[in-house]
Amino acid sequence: MSDSSPSRSPGNTVPGSTPFASYKGFDLYPLVYRHRPEQAWPRTKPDNSFLASIVICREGYRPGSDHARVYPMSESRWENIGSARRGALQFGEDIINGLVAGESVTSI
Secondary structure, eight states: OOOOSOOOOTTTTSTTOOOSEEETTEEEEEEEEEEOOOOOSSOOOOOOEEEEEEEEEETTSOTTSTTEEEEEEEEEEESSHHHHHHHHHHHHHHHHTTOSTTOOSTTO
């Protein structure tokens, strides 16, 4: 009995694991978090700001596999989710291109 199911790449079997973008053989998954600054008195309305990270994995593998890594962006904040997502994607591309000191994709 032959298996008639379509061939799948090694990780794209989980629903919702579609990468946000692909770049030079890597899948990119931006992660965006709301930044909540410390509250002080008198209370002021905090800026709506967001932090981001990028998950980079080999094309076709899931973000939780051995072929993936999370790269946090600790120094950057954005006004909205869209700009945070775009910034994270650019950061991921810069890592892949070797433009970020101390970061590399050779281990994934």
